[in-house]
Amino acid sequence: xxxxxxxxxxxxxxxxxxxxxxxxxxxxxxxxxxxxxxxxxxxxxxxxxxxxxxxxxxxxxxxxxxxxxxxxxxxxxxxxxxxxxxxxxxxxxxxxxxxxxxxxxxxxxxxxxxxxxxxxxxxxxxxxxxxxxxxxxxxxxxxxxxxxxxxxxxxxxxxxxxxxxxxxxxxxxxxxxxxxxxxxxxxxxxxxxxxxxxxxxxxxxxxxxxxxxxxxxxxxxxxxxxxxxxxxxxxxxxxxxxxxxxxxxxxxxxxxxxxxxxxxxxxxxxxxxxxxxxxxxxxxxxxxxxxxxxxxxxxxxxxxxxxxxxxxxxxxxxxxxxxxxxxxxxxxxxxxxxxxxxxxxxxxxxxxxxxxxxxxxxxxxxxxxxxxxxxxxxxxxxxxxxxxxxxxxxxxxxxxxxxxxxxxxxxxxxxxxxxxxxxxxxxxxxxxxxxxxxxxxxxxxxxxxxxxxxxxxxxxxxxxxxxxxxxxxxxxxxxxxxxxxxxxxxxxxxxxxxxxxxxxxxxxxxxxxxxxx
Amino acid sequence: xxxxxxxxxxxxxxxxxxxxxxxxxxxxxxxxxxxxxxxxxxxxxxxxxxxxxxxxxxxxxxxxxxxxxxxxxxxxxxxxxxxxxxxxxxxxxxxxxxxxxxxxxxxxxxxxxxxxxxxxxxxxxxxxxxxxxxxxxxxxxxxxxxxxxxxxxxxxxxxxxxxxxxxxxxxxxxxxxxxxxxxxxxxxxxxxxxxxxxxxxxxxxxxxxxxxxxxxxxxxxxxxxxxxxxxxxxxxxxxxxxxxxxxxxxxxxxxxxxxxxxxxxxxxxxxxxxxxxxxxxxxxxxxxxxxxxxxxxxxxxxxxxxxxxxxxxxxxxxxxxxxxxxxxxxxxxxxxxxxxxxxxxxxxxxxxxxxxxxxxxxxxxxxxxxxxxxxxxxxxxxxxxxxxxxxxxxxxxxxxxxxxxxxxxxxxxxxxxxxxxxxxxx
Ligand SMILES: Cc1cc2nc3c(=O)[nH]c(=O)nc-3n(C[C@H](O)[C@H](O)[C@H](O)COP(=O)(O)OP(=O)(O)OC[C@H]3O[C@@H](n4cnc5c(N)ncnc54)[C@H](O)[C@@H]3O)c2cc1C
Numbered sequence: 014x015x016x017x018x019x020x021x022x023x024x025x026x027x028x029x030x031x032x033x034x035x036x037x038x039x040x041x042x043x044x045x046x047x048x049x050x051x052x053x054x055x056x057x058x059x060x061x062x063x064x065x066x067x068x069x070x071x072x073x074x075x076x077x078x079x080x081x082x083x084x085x086x087x088x089x090x091x092x093x094x095x096x097x098x099x100x101x102x103x104x105x106x107x108x109x110x111x112x113x114x115x116x117x118x119x120x121x122x123x124x125x126x127x128x129x130x131x132x133x134x135x136x137x138x139x140x141x142x143x144x145x146x147x148x149x150x151x152x153x154x155x156x157x158x159x160x161x162x163x164x165x166x167x168x169x170x171x172x173x174x175x176x177x178x179x180x181x182x183x184x185x186x187x188x189x190x191x192x193x194x195x196x197x198x199x200x201x202x203x204x205x206x207x208x209x210x211x212x213x214x215x216x217x218x219x220x221x222x223x224x225x226x227x228x229x230x231x232x233x234x235x236x237x238x239x240x241x242x243x244x245x246x247x248x249x250x251x252x253x254x255x256x257x258x259x260x261x262x263x264x265x266x267x268x269x270x271x272x273x274x275x276x277x278x279x280x281x282x283x284x285x286x287x288x289x290x291x292x293x294x295x296x297x298x299x300x301x302x303x304x305x306x307x308x309x310x311x312x313x314x315x316x317x318x319x320x321x322x323x324x325x326x327x328x329x330x331x332x333x334x335x336x337x338x339x340x341x342x343x344x345x346x347x348x349x350x351x352x353x354x355x356x357x358x359x360x361x362x363x364x365x366x367x368x369x370x371x372x373x374x375x376x377x378x379x380x381x382x383x384x385x386x387x388x389x390x391x392x393x394x395x396x397x398x399x400x401x402x403x404x405x406x407x408x409x410x411x412x413x414x415x416x417x418x419x420x421x422x423x424x425x426x427x428x429x430x431x432x433x434x435x436x437x438x439x440x441x442x443x444x445x446x447x448x449x450x451x452x453x454x455x456x457x458x459x460x461x462x463x464x465x466x467x468x469x470x471x472x473x474x475x476x477x478x479x480x481x482x483x484x485x486x487x488x489x490x491x492x493x494x495x496x497x498x499x500x501x502x503x504x505x506x507x508x509x510x511x512x513x514x515x516x517x518x519x520x521x522x523x524x525x526x527x528x529x530x
Numbered sequence: 531x532x533x534x535x536x537x538x539x540x541x542x543x544x545x546x547x548x549x550x551x552x553x554x555x556x557x558x559x560x561x562x563x564x565x566x567x568x569x570x571x572x573x574x575x576x577x578x579x580x581x582x583x584x585x586x587x588x589x590x591x592x593x594x595x596x597x598x599x600x601x602x603x604x605x606x607x608x609x610x611x612x613x614x615x616x617x618x619x620x621x622x623x624x625x626x627x628x629x630x631x632x633x634x635x636x637x638x639x640x641x642x643x644x645x646x647x648x649x650x651x652x653x654x655x656x657x658x659x660x661x662x663x664x665x666x667x668x669x670x671x672x673x674x675x676x677x678x679x680x681x682x683x684x685x686x687x688x689x690x691x692x693x694x695x696x697x698x699x700x701x702x703x704x705x706x707x708x709x710x711x712x713x714x715x716x717x718x719x720x721x722x723x724x725x726x727x728x729x730x731x732x733x734x735x736x737x738x739x740x741x742x743x744x745x746x747x748x749x750x751x752x753x754x755x756x757x758x759x760x761x762x763x764x765x766x767x768x769x770x771x772x773x774x775x776x777x778x779x780x781x782x783x784x785x786x787x788x789x790x791x792x793x794x795x796x797x798x799x800x801x802x803x804x805x806x807x808x809x810x811x812x813x814x815x816x817x818x819x820x821x822x823x824x825x826x827x828x829x830x831x832x833x834x835x836x837x838x839x840x841x842x843x844x845x846x847x848x849x850x851x852x853x854x855x856x857x858x859x860x861x862x863x864x865x866x867x868x869x870x871x872x873x874x875x876x877x878x879x880x881x882x883x884x885x886x887x888x889x890x891x892x893x894x895x896x897x898x899x900x901x902x903x904x905x906x907x908x909x910x911x912x913x914x915x916x917x918x919x920x921x922x923x924x925x926x927x928x929x930x931x932x933x934x935x936x937x938x939x940x941x942x943x944x945x946x947x948x949x950x951x952x953x954x955x956x
Contacts, residue, residue: 416569416785419722429685429717437718470810473569473850 023345026283030345033086037112038245040080044119048073049230067191074198081116084109096291097282100306105280108241111233118226123199125219128163128210132219141185151178152185160193161203163210244279248346251277274353275312277346280305284340284350293333301330304340304350311357328366331358365500369490373455376501378435381455384502385492393491400488401481402453408446410474415439417468417478423461434458438468438478445481454489462486533806537838538564540950541826543813543865544845544853546571547939548921550796551623552843554630555947557803561954564837565800566808566828570851571922571935576650576781577755577788579638579940581624581659582612583645583933588888592657594644596937603934609926611938614901615945620937623944628660634799635761636791637663647672649752651689651783653697659937662788664755664762668778671750677704678750680780681741683712685719688783689754708744713737721787724756728765738772745773755779755788760798762791808837812852816842816865822916843946844868844905844919845939848896853923861895866917868897869908871925889931896925903946918946 023034046054047069055062055069062069087109091101126132133156143149150169155178157168193200206213213219236242251273285291285303294302301307310327313319319327334354341351361367365375373381394400401407417438418424427433435456436444444453453459459482468478493499542553545567553565581596585603593599597617604613612620628638638660640646645657646669661669671678680691691707698705712719713736714727727733745751751769757779758765769777781788800807808828815827824842827834844865846853854870855862861870872895873879879892898906903918920943922929929935 414574414785415720416573419720419785419790424720425723425726427717428715430720431717433717437720471569471573473573475568 023281026287026343026345029086029090030281030283033083033090036079036083036086038083040076040078040083040116041112041245043072043076044080047076063189065190067195070191070193071195071197074196077116077119078198081113081120084113084116088113094286096286100282100285100300100303102280102309104241107236111229111236115226115229115233118222118229120199120202122219122222122226123196124202124206125213125222127161127193127196127199127203128207129214129217129219130162130164131214131217133162133164136186140189141181147174147177148181150174152181154178155182160190161200161207163207163214165211165214241278241280243276244346247273247276248279252347271353271356272315274348274350275308275315277348278305278308279346281345283343283345287339287343289337289339290333290335297329297333299326299329299333301326302333303330304334304354307331307334308350308353311353314357324366328361328368331361332368332370334358369493370460372493372499372501373460373489374457376455376503378452378455378457380501380503381489382452384498385454385489386451388492388496391488391491391495393495394488400484401477402445402450402484402488405446407481408442408476411439411442411446411476412474413439413443414473416471416473417442417476420467420471422465422467423458423463430458434461438482441482441485442476442478450485450488454485454492456485458482459485459489533564534835534837536562536564536806537823537840538562538806539840539954540564540947541566541813541824541837541839541842542845543567543826543842544570544847544851544921545793545796545807545809546845546847546851546921547575547936548845548847548923548943549843550792550800551627551940552845552920552943552947553800553805554796554803555623555626555944556843556950557800557805558626558630559947559951561947561950562804562806564806564808564839566811566813566826566837567846568810568812568852571847572792573789574784574786574850575789575792575936576784576786577662577665577792578648578656578658578781579624579628579640579660579936580929580933581620581645581937583657583659584931587928587931590887590931592645594657596645596659597643603932607926609898611899611924611927611942612934614899614903615941619945619948620941623941624660624937626944627940630799631792631795634795635763636795637763639663639666649694649698649780651694651754651781651786653694656933658933662762662779662791664757664766664779665781666778667750667776668752668780671752671776671778672702675702675704676750677748678702678706678752679741679745679748679775680705680707680752681744682707682709682754683719683724684709685712685715685717686721686724686754686756686782687718689780691752694780704748706744706748708741710737710740713740721754721756721782721785722759722790725759725762725787728756729758729760731768734765734768735772738769742773745775748775750776750778752778752780754782755786756782759787759791760794813865818914822914824916841916841918841950843903843943843950844917844923845921845943847922848893851922853921854896856892861892863897863923866905866913868905868913868919871895871898889928893928893930894926896923896927898925899942902949903942904949918949920946 023031048064051062051064064070091097091105137149137152151174153164153168154171154174156162157164158170158175233242254273282305285305288303290302301310307327307330310319310323314324314327331354336351336354338351341349344350358367362371365371421438424430424434424437430437436453436458438458441453441456441458462479462482464479464483466479469480472478539561540556540563542549542563542565545565549565549567550572553563556563582599582603583592583596584590585593585599586606600612600617603610631638640660645659646661647655647657648661648665648669649672650656655672680694682689682691691709695705695707712724713733751773757769766777811828813826813828814831814834817825824839826837828837829835846865848854849856853863855864861872863870873891880890881888897919899919900906900912903920904912905917905919907913921939922935924942927934927938929938
């Protein structure tokens with residue numbers, strides 16, 4: 014509850030965001046209850062409620078002022094942070110624009126009404142029965158002096174007339190109208206715009222502002238179901254569904270819960286500001302690396318709305334994610350982003366969209382060797398020139414002592430390295446020594462290497478084993494990319510046993526492998 | 531104080547037997563020690579501590595008594611490192627070294643005055659001075675020719691029970707072998723991973739069950755040396771309980787787990803003695819200022835830092851350890867540029883026959899030192915009065931064929947530290 018009503022989670026990233034949200038939240042809710050929905054709520058439930066009476070009139074100004082201040086803070090935040098500015102989309106600005114517009118038009122409406130003699134005339138015609146000839150001028154004089162109506166020509170300032178007007182006003186108007194002074198913001202605004210009063214009044218500007226106000230409000234209502242406009246509803250709902258705090262285990266990782274999570278995004282951008290692989294975004298430029306942007310793609314992906322190109326970008330972003338949990342920890346809306354990524358990665362994997370790491374595992378190393386060597390060097394390799402794996406100097410110290418393999422944690426967790434990994438590090442070095450680089454490109458050892466660098470650190474001959482493995486993976490990736498291969502072009506090996514076909518390239522056919530003694 | 535700001539009493543250059551021994555002895559004498567060095571001889575060693583066993587190498591004659599062998603080798607090679615040390619010192623050095631290992635749960639056994647015959651992974655018998663406790667029962671089985679089962683594993687290369695039996699069956703008829711699957715694995719196996727696996731009692735139980743049938747009629751069971759990494763005695767004892775037999779280890783071909791065990795033992799035991807280890811780092815350059823203070827550039831090119839020390843012990847080994855470098859025109863010592871005693875011409879480095887019993891002249895090359903283990907320049911003068919050398923880098927020995935690797939390394943390291951301590955006390 015504290016999370017929802019006090020917006021506690023927004024305070025976790027900064028007080029600034031909390032203040033901004035709280036202002037908008039309180040202001041907006043207040044306006045909703047005491048203004049927009051007053052027919053439904055205030056009139057029936059509050060006796061003597063009248064929108065133009067105090068304290069309601071005053072409160073409305075207060076609420077409107079708060080909301081507007083909040084919107085201003087939000088705009089300043091987005092403009093002030095370069096990173097955030099870069100990822101702000103039209104939608105984000107639209108929401109701020111509409112909310113700000115509703116507030117501003119509301120104030121302008123009220124201000125133009127205050128100064129409008131037309132409105133005054135309409136009111137007096139409907140609610141005032143003049144008994145004497147000076148009654149209307151007296152009321153005009155009083156409203157002009159006291160409540161800021163601007164008549165043309167100007168109302169009399171005669172003190173007696175004003176005093177009479179005050180009396181008439183007290184008897185006729187005050188049931189429904191407090192002094193406009195209590196609408197402190199609108200009144201101030203009306204003073205500010207008074208030099209233009211003439212034009213505003215003759216053009217019936219208040220009516221235009223009324224339309225603007227209503228249209229904007231209806232627009233907001235109409236946009237409610239879409240994206241960010243829903244967040245004031247979806248976010249609390251999401252928080253409620255998750256039991257408030259992000260640490261509580263989500264009650265259900267169901268599709269519905271995920272959908273709710275997707276809707277709850279306020280696009281505040283905090284996740285992207287805290288993303289641990291944001292530097293990769295700076296280097297590669299793929300927006301899908303940033304959680305807030307990836308989430309946008311994810312919504313489309315979930316609806317099958319991504320083009321092939323965008324799906325690739327989404328997949329790349331997903332691959333680069335390290336599942337460090339920071340976005341989930343920071344999300345003010347309590348969205349379980351981690352769970353979303355895990356499930357979307359799983360789905361990408363099932364649809365074989367998760368990149369070369371899956372592609373490469375579709376065929377065995379020998380088949381890939383055939384495909385990749387037929388292709389020849391990629392442009393990347395040609396530009397880069399000979400790498401470590403091409404240079405004899407890289408390996409001529411190798412004595413095949415197996416130290417690299419012995420210390421390798423990936424080999425360690427494999428029950429049967431020859432079957433699970435195709436080749437061990439020292440075997441890869443051996444193939445490279447023999448000039449068989451293409452044969453190693455798809456070896457699962459290359460693709461399973463965690464680059465922990467133990468092999469390289471322990472090599473008694475200072476061979477850059479880990480760097481070489483990494484280079485091989487990069488070469489293979491570039492070749493796949495160049496041919497846009499997202500699947501193995503050859504039929505999968507019929508035997509299904511990787512080792513059967515890799516046996517000949519290991520060239521070590523030792524008696525200890527395979528059959529039992 | 532930052533470890534790069536400290537001025538150390540001794541910088542030990544090398545992390546092989548000599549480097550480890552020098553570091554240990556110096557730390558035990560209260561010196562502030564820094565150590566550098568990467569993977570080297572110790573990681574590849576079979577874990578036996580050779581003192582002196584073969585002389586003359588051309589005959590391949592094994593000696594029962596290492597002490598007699600030392601006398602014999604000195605008589606023929608007066609420049610041999612042992613000639614400068616004296617037996618008492620060598621004995622003390624070996625004992626100090628092994629008692630440290632024992633304090634770290636890596637117990638060594640052996641006879642005071644003779645070498646012990648033991649099986650090699652090739653199935654031959656060699657003689658050595660000190661043997662890890664986990665291998666010791668193998669020497670008893672060999673001595674008594676007791677009924678023994680050698681176990682090997684599908685997927686473990688370079689260790690064949692059948693080969694050992696083939697080699698020994700004439701003298702040792704009751705030796706037999708069995709090959710089984712390693713618990714929880716199939717396919718290729720690597721000793722370090724196997725050792726980790728067998729640190730688990732459950733896996734040991736599986737292993738014991740899988741050989742129970744074959745071990746019915748034997749007294750001893752020999753395994754390749756993969757029985758645990760940090761506390762192998764515990765694993766061996768557990769297997770003895772599970773099988774009801776005497777259990778021993780036979781080192782596998784290098785790199786065998788016995789090397790990493792030694793290294794791990796030093797890694798564990800030296801830090802508490804205040805040693806600052808710059809692990810896997812090499813000395814790229816050494817400088818000495820007017821006051822004799824050494825500055826060492828350590829690390830890798832492009833990422834190196836300076837460490838300063840009052841004394842240095844050069845224990846960088848020979849070619850494989852990278853203490854000596856064979857260049858086209860000759861052999862050099864890369865850190866200090868110490869002159870290297872070597873065959874006159876490159877053509878003389880190797881005997882025409884690779885397996886010739888004489889060995890190769892290049893394997894007797896190395897630097898010259900005086901009685902205080904101080905390297906000498908071309909004129910036979912002490913190069914720097916605060917620079918010492920220990921281990922295989924010294925000339926006039928062929929540890930590989932003489933079977934004196936660990937002994938020379940440990941004893942010369944001991945001497946170097948002794949001299950430094952004496953000077954410190956002055
Ligand atoms: C396969 C094999 C099996 C062996 N088995 C046995 C055995 O069972 N029993 C036995 O007694 N002996 C054995 N030995 C021999 C024994 O390992 C060597 O005799 C002994 O290690 C020599 O010790 P060392 O410390 O002088 O040199 P090394 O062990 O070669 O160590 C040299 C060290 O110096 C470091 N180094 C080199 N240059 C620099 C630099 N510039 N800066 C910093 N550090 C540097 C290296 O990284 C390395 O750590 C074996 C050797 C091998 C290769």
